[in-house]
Amino acid sequence: MRALVLNCTLKPSPESSNTERLAQVAVDELIKLGVDVEMIRVVDRAIAPGVETDMGQGDEWPPIHQRLLESEILVIATPTWLGHPSSVAQRVLERMDAMLAETADDGRPVAYNRVAGVVVTGNEDGAHHVISEVAGGLVDIGYTVPGQAWAYWNAGPGPGPSYSETEHGHEWSHKSARTMAHNLHGAAVALGGSALPPPPS
Incomplete structure (x- = not known):
């Protein structure tokens, strides 16, 4: 079984990513369950705007799209900015929109029988809203989102320390990440x- 984690931080490598650190807790648990996991920091790739699988010369989305098709599990990890998913996460969902029109040989949409979860960090509140936005988009595309397939950390309302600057709330967030990994794997x-059958004609 394979899993793909798309880290939608705004920070390019090699900057430290709070979102990646929390996502890694879920990754470690998935590995314990025997899952082969790959994490991609999307901001490091030249992902063109648009809603097609391939936007042409220089677009680095097609290899990520191929990884999506090779993975039974998807985790989208995003920071919270102004109470919303990052612009990188939004671009990922926009590019995944093309999957709505793609079907497998048996007529099923290509996202069917794949599961997805969400990881969110931010030193502001709004994580539940971000989870709802991302999970809602994934369900539209055809992914199955199991119960409690999310993990988040925030410092509460207003400015404050980032995830890496404090141990506040880590125990609960890590437990949620491990639970997410088990629920994604189980589903x-x-x-x-x-498997889910093809939709009726």
């Missing part, structure tokens, strides 16, 4: 044994 196993 992926279940769909592997009893």
